[in-house]
Amino acid sequence: MHFLSDDLEHYIEKHSQKEPELLAQLNKETYQKILLPRMLSGHFQGRVLSMLSKLIRPVTILEIGTYTGYSALCLCEGMQENGVLHTIDIKEELIDFQRKYFDKSPWGSQIVQHLGEALDIIPAIDTTFDLVFIDADKENYINYFHLIVPKMNKGGIILSDNVLWSGKVVEEVNPNDVSTTILLEYNTLLNTDARVETVLLPIRDGLTVSRVL
Known part of the structure; x- marks a missing residue:
């Protein structure tokens, strides 16, 4: 849906x-060589991520869902000089592609790549976060949220991508459509959980900004 x-x-x-x-x-090479290039954040959303990061000025960032590294580099634009970005993905075949562009950027040494299941990796990262970007498997959004909130610094920001899910969130849900069902629950959770305050922005496929209280 457009x-x-x-x-x-x-x-x-x-x-x-x-x-x-x-x-x-990075954008061009992703479309030339990588499957499902639509997953890339792209120019406009990338500039939104960059602007939000510059407003937040995070020291520690967590990204769940690296893909080819575009959004990670956008988030790094606002990171403080001593900052670190941890990014998690399950696709081993993308690690070298990501690292090539990370090392071409000013933040190569500040970006830590994690390969594997985010539900296993997040508890093992021994730090708290100022900014988190969730852009991975929708079925685990609720699980990610509950893992992340206790590791957020006060006033930290959680960004959640694809929360409008091509408009499926306002259509009749197929009983077998697990992703849409979970996203509907997730959007309600973000709007009712007393630990955060949330605004849902109609940017691209939906981007939620949640501030930890």
């Missing part, structure tokens, strides 16, 4: 900050 016309999306990109050259290269 929430905005192609003309409006083009206008929005044209009137937002230009995509940095390294990210433009």
Whole structure:
């Protein structure tokens, strides 16, 4: 589902900050060589992630779902000089692709790649977080949230991607559609959990901003 016309999306990109050259290269190579390039955050959402990170000025960032590393680099743009970004993915075949672009950036030594199941890795990361970006398997969004909240610093921000799920959240749900069912529960959880305050932004496929109280 397209929430905005192609003309409006083009206008929005044209009137937002230009995509940095390294990210433009990453974007192009992802579409040339990697399966499911639609998973890439892309120019506009990437600039949103960058802006939010610059406003938050995080020291510690956690990303669940690295893909080719585009969103990680956007989040690093606002990270403090002594900051660290931990990023988790299950696809071993993407590790070298990610690292190539991480090392071309100013933050290569500050980005820690984790390979494996996020539910196992998150408890083992011995730090707390200022900023978290969840963009992985939708079936575990609720599990990720409950693991993450106790590890958040006060006032920390949790960003959740794809929460509109191509508009399926307002359509009749197929009983076999586990992802949509979980996302509906997750969106309700974020809006009712007393530990956070939340706003859902209609950016791309839906981006929720939750602030830990």
